[in-house]
Amino acid sequence: MIPRAKEALNDLAGRLGMRVIPELGNPYTVADTGLISLLMTMLSTELESGVERRMADGEALKALFETATEAPGADARAAFADSHPDSLALTEVTAWLDRGLDLLIALHAWAEETTDADLDRRVWAFLAAHTDRHRFDL
Amino acid sequence: MPEPLDDLSARLCRYLESVWAANVGCEHVEQIPGGASRETYRLKLRVDGESRGVILRRDPPSSLIDTERSLEYRTYEAAWRAGIPVPEPLLLEEDEAVLERPFSLMAEVTGCESAIANLALPRYESVRATIAERKWTLLGELAARDIDKLGVTAFMEVPEHAAARELDYWAGVIRKDALSPQPVAEAAIRWLRRHLPGPSERLCLVHGDYRSGNFLYNSAGEIPALLDWEMAHIGDPLEDLAWSLDPLWGWPEKTLAGGLLPRSEAIALWEKASGIRVDRKAFRWWQVFASLKGLAIWISSSEDFANGTTKEPILAIAGWMMTDRQNRILVDRLRPDDPNQLTEALL
Numbered sequence: 001m002i003p004r005a006k007e008a009l010n011d012l013a014g015r016l017g018m019r020v021i022p023e024l025g026n027p028y029t030v031a032d033t034g035l036i037s038l039l040m041t042m043l044s045t046e047l048e049s050g051v052e053r054r055m056a057d058g059e060a061l062k063a064l065f066e067t068a069t070e071a072p073g074a075d076a077r078a079a080f081a082d083s084h085p086d087s088l089a090l091t092e093v094t095a096w097l098d099r100g101l102d103l104l105i106a107l108h109a110w111a112e113e114t115t116d117a118d119l120d121r122r123v124w125a126f127l128a129a130h131t132d133r134h135r136f137d138l
Numbered sequence: 139m140p141e142p143l144d145d146l147s148a149r150l151c152r153y154l155e156s157v158w159a160a161n162v163g164c165e166h167v168e169q170i171p172g173g174a175s176r177e178t179y180r181l182k183l184r185v186d187g188e189s190r191g192v193i194l195r196r197d198p199p200s201s202l203i204d205t206e207r208s209l210e211y212r213t214y215e216a217a218w219r220a221g222i223p224v225p226e227p228l229l230l231e232e233d234e235a236v237l238e239r240p241f242s243l244m245a246e247v248t249g250c251e252s253a254i255a256n257l258a259l260p261r262y263e264s265v266r267a268t269i270a271e272r273k274w275t276l277l278g279e280l281a282a283r284d285i286d287k288l289g290v291t292a293f294m295e296v297p298e299h300a301a302a303r304e305l306d307y308w309a310g311v312i313r314k315d316a317l318s319p320q321p322v323a324e325a326a327i328r329w330l331r332r333h334l335p336g337p338s339e340r341l342c343l344v345h346g347d348y349r350s351g352n353f354l355y356n357s358a359g360e361i362p363a364l365l366d367w368e369m370a371h372i373g374d375p376l377e378d379l380a381w382s383l384d385p386l387w388g389w390p391e392k393t394l395a396g397g398l399l400p401r402s403e404a405i406a407l408w409e410k411a412s413g414i415r416v417d418r419k420a421f422r423w424w425q426v427f428a429s430l431k432g433l434a435i436w437i438s439s440s441e442d443f444a445n446g447t448t449k450e451p452i453l454a455i456a457g458w459m460m461t462d463r464q465n466r467i468l469v470d471r472l473r474p475d476d477p478n479q480l481t482e483a484l485l
Binding site: 026028030031032036042101108109117120128132135138 | 168169170171318319321322324325328332451452455458459462465466469470472473474475
């Protein structure tokens, strides 16, 4: 049976912290192993919810793009709004979202140049939600 | 596999015997955790029968900050000559035949520590305020020093427009190293270009990474050494001040600069020591720039982990966690609606 990936990584990180580190004498190795354990914990959250968070970003981008029909690049944004990742593998979803984020950067620059304050606000609202969605607090 | 420490110290001792014309042995060697830009080792040497503590800093195959080692070493020399508290620089060796990668050697500063979290321990309670005061006073004193008298103009570029140069450099780092599109960074870069201040009225030696963790302190409330000058350059005095006050260094504490004291007090200490009155408009720019520069460093760190050879976990952790926080700081400061939920307002 396949282990539950998130729990397995967290358990292994905990095992490093509780069982391995106390047996290490060298301060550098202790710190290095502690960092490996922390990174495993962080990666477990990415493994569990990385696709979900990127898909939520993509859906929010689509909604934002639908409100910005006057800006240059409308065809590219419409194409993104009609698109989906090639698969739900994290790499594919990331590549798909990256295409949308590139379009967002151009749209945001246009909103600033044309002083479209409403669009600028909507982009910042997206960025606030986007960064909050990906926050990692210990 | 990393090189065994005994091999490293033996090779170093053979080299030092030749350079110092002395009998050199090693009594103890250990690698110091946390050296993200250089591999750092503490050695207790015996030189002609006398014990001597040294710090070896060796270029890693991959690093958090890509820097020019000789510029950093010459900055240490200039600071040491001028009486700025730094570890005494002993030698720089760029011949890779000695330890496979270039390295420098500094005298060890004993009886101190750098971990900022430890300042919260009871043993520092009576001197915490003194250390905080010293931190921003030293920075102000650095800003007040004449760059010609320090001698740094001999090996550092003197910028015509410090803010423009720094922005160009760090925006370039982000665009070169980003593994994915960076909409927050790009928005900040555009904001910084729209609000670019004029050329600096005066220039100083900028430490470049003056923050929690990059100075040594002791239980007497002293700061005997400022560390990590790898990003030192000639620039605007407000750059270091803004960097030292970036919300990241006190995160998630919102009101204490570097987790130590209110921002207004830190600025007052700096103004008194430097003799410079902070130009609020220019400082607003340098505060946003500080967060962008931080973002560039963390993005670069992620790139190093992804494409470099060492796979040091600190590169991935810093590159991930700090990018996340710095992105949130920039959004919190620049968004038109409901700003400053996570940070104090820009001055």
